[in-house]
Amino acid sequence: MTLLALAPSRLLGEFYISFWIPTAVLTLALLIKLPGIIRLWRDPLLRAVGGMLLLASGVFVFCAPSTIARVNRLTGVPNIAAPWCYSLITAMCGSCLLLIITWRNGPADRSPVTRRAIRWVVSVYCGVIVTLWALFLLADASVERLRDLDTYYATTPFMREEILLYLVAHAVACLVTSRLIWNWVRAEGLDAWLRWGLKLLGAGYVLNLIFDAGKLVAVGARWSGHDLDWLSTDLAPPVAALSAILVAAGFILPHAGQYLHDRWRVRCAHRELRPLYRLMRSASGDAVPFVLHARPELRLTRRETFIRDLLLPLARHIDTDLGRRSYDAALGLGHPPERARALAAAVSILGAIEAKGRTPEPPEAAEAAGPAAGADTTNLLQEIGAVSRALRRPEEIETVRARAAVPAAGVGVHD
Template sequence: MEGLDFYIPASVLVIAFTCKLPGLSRDWRDPLVRAVSVLLLVASSVFFFAAPPTIAAVNHLTGVPNFSAPLVYCILTAFSASCLLLLINWRGGSEDRTRRLSHWCVGTYSTVIVAQIVLFMVGDAPVERLRDFDTYYARTPYIREMVLVYLLAHTAAAVVMTVLCRRWSLHVRGSLRSGLILMVCGFMLNLVFDAAKFAAVGARLAGHDWDVLSTDVAPPVASFSALLIGIGFVLPLLVQRMSASWNTWVTYHRLGPLWRELRGAVPQGCRAVRISWWSPADLRVTQRVADIHDGLLHLDPYFDHRLRDLTREALIAAGSGSGQAEAIAEATMVAAAIRARAADPEEKVIGSADAYTSATAEGPRDLVRISLALRSPLVAQSRRPAASTESSQP
C-alpha cells in the first residue's frame, strides 16, 4: 500500500499517545506530561498528513490544490516547537524561567505558522504536487518564501535541540544520557533532511534538477530521525517508570518474611481485607506494610526490649554496623515475641492493664531490614523455647 511507510509510524505514535491518556487526564496540570502528550500527537499527525494518499485526500476534500502543503508545513513547525517545549520542561529550572521560555517558543513558532498560511494564500500554486511541491514551486513568488520559512524554522529547532541535548548529555548518566544521545543523533539527521531539502530547492533556483534529494533522500531520513527522537524522549521516562515499578516489587517481596512471621499474631477477624492479585504494586506494598504494623501492634505486649538492646549492643561490639545491628535486634525481639505469644493462648499478658506501650512509640522501624534480618542465626535462636523463657515479660 502506498504511504505505508508513513502510516505505520503514525499508528505507533497514536498508540503511544493513547497509552499516555490516563496519565494526561490524571496529571494534566503537569507541564511535562502535557508536553510529552502534545509531542506524540503532533508527531503522529506529521506522518499521517505527510503520506501521499492523505495529501491527495485532503486536497480533494478541501477543493484547494496543494492545500496539504501548508497544512503539513504548519504541523512540522508545531512539531519543532513541541520538541523545544518538551526539552524546556524536561530540563526544569525555575518556574518563571521555564514559563518565559515556553511562552517565547510558542509565540515564535505560532508567528511562523501564521506566516506560512499567509504566504500560501497570497501565492499561486494551481498544479497539485503530491511529492515534489518544494522543488516544483521553488521559483514561484510567496510559495518559495513559504517553503524557505518552514525549512529555516525546522533547521533552527534542530540546531538548538542538537546543541542543548549534547551539552546536557555531558552532565548526566544512565538512561537519561542514552536518551539524549539518541536525540542528538535524531536531530543531526533532521539537519541532513534540511540540507537535502535546501540543496534541492537551491538547485531549482539555479536552474538545476536535484529533486531526488527532496523526494527520495529526505523522507526516509526524516522517518528514521523521528524514530530516534521519539525513542530518545521516551527511553528515560520508560526506564524511570520500570525502575520504580521494579523497586516496588522488590520491596514487596523483601517484606514477605516479616509479613509471614506476623500473620499468625493478628486474630483472623482483625486482618485487613485482602486485595486482588492484579492490584498495583504500590497498593500491595501499602497493604503489606499495614499488615506488618497490625502484627507488631498485637505483639507489643510481648516485646522484650531488654533482649533487643542487649542483642544490638553485642552485635555492635562484635563489629556490626549500627543499621544492621538494629535490624537484627528488632528481628530477634519480634521472633521471641511470636514465641511468647504462642505460649500464652489465654492472652494473660494482653489482658494486663498496662500491657500496650504502642509499637510505634519509639519511632519508625526499617521493616525491610528487619524482614531480611529474620534469616540471622541470632533470630533462629530466639525462636527456641529457651529463648522464649528468657524473653518473657516480668
C-alpha cells in the same frame, strides 16, 4: 537510485516505517499525556505538549503519499496538499519553540523576555504560514507529485521560494530547539528521567537537522543541474520518522519512567516484607484481608500496618538482653552494624513469638497490659524492611542465635 526503482515490498516497508510507525508512537505519547492535559487544562506547559504532539501526528498523517493524493482529489486542486503539509510542519516548528520556552522557563514565568520570545515565535511562524499559501497561489504547480514534489518543483518560480522557506523555517526551529535542550541537559539538579527524556528530545531534533540538510542538498543540486533526489525521497523520510520516534519517546520517558519506577519500588517493598509478614501471620493465625483490584500502594500499606499491629503486642515478650547479645554476636561474626541490628531484631522477634507460645495469656490481659509493658519497639517498627530481609537468610539467624544463647560467647563491642 530513486524511490520509483525500489521493489514494491520495500516501498511498502518504507511507507509504514516513514509514516505510520511514527504516527502511532506520537499518538501513544499524546494518549499518555491526554489525561493530565484534560485535568490541568489551564497549565500552558501541558497545552503546549499536547499541541506539539497533535501537530506532529498530523504531519505524518497528512504527509503520507496516500493522504496527499486523497486531499488533492477531494479539493480538485493538484498539489494543494503541499502548502497544507508545509503549514503543518511550520506550525509544529513554532509549537516546539513555544514548548521549550515554556518548559525551560517555567509556566509561571511572565517576564518581559519570555513574553517577547513567545510573541516573536508566534508572529514569525504565523507569517511564514501565510507566505507559504501566498507563494503557492502564485506558483504554477499543475503536475501532481506525491513523493518528490520538493525536488520536482525546486526550480519553479514561487514554488522554489516556498520549498526553501519551509525548509529554512524548519531548520532554524530545530537548531534553536536543539541548542536550548542540550543547554538544559547540562543543568544541575535535573531528575534522572527528565534528563534522559531531554537527551532523547535533543537527539530527535539533531536528526531533524539531518532531514533538513538532505532536503536542502537535493534542492540545491537541482539548482545546479544535478540529480541528488534520493536524498529527499529515500533518506529524508526515514530520518524524519526516526526523529519523531525519539521525540515521542523523549516526552514519554519522564512520565512513564517515573511511573514505572514508583510502581517497581512499591512492588519491591511489598515483596521485601513477605518473610516478616509470613512470620507474623503464622504466629497470629490471621492474614491481611484480600481486596480485589487493590492498588499496589494499598497492598503495601495494609501489609505494613498488619506487621506493625502484631509487633506491638510482642513487645511484652521481647528479651532485651537477648537482643543485645545477638547484636554483639552478629558483630563478632563480621556483619556490619546495620545488618547486625536487623539480625538481632529477627532473633528477638523469634524469641518473643516462642515465649508468647509458651506462656499464652487471655486477650483481655494482653489488652490491659498494652505494648508499654515490654521493650521499646520504636526502632524495630521503623526497620521492618531490614528485619524482613534478614529473615530471608535463616542460616545466618540460627548462627547468631546459637552464638547469643551463651552470654560468654556473645561478648563484643557495641557501636
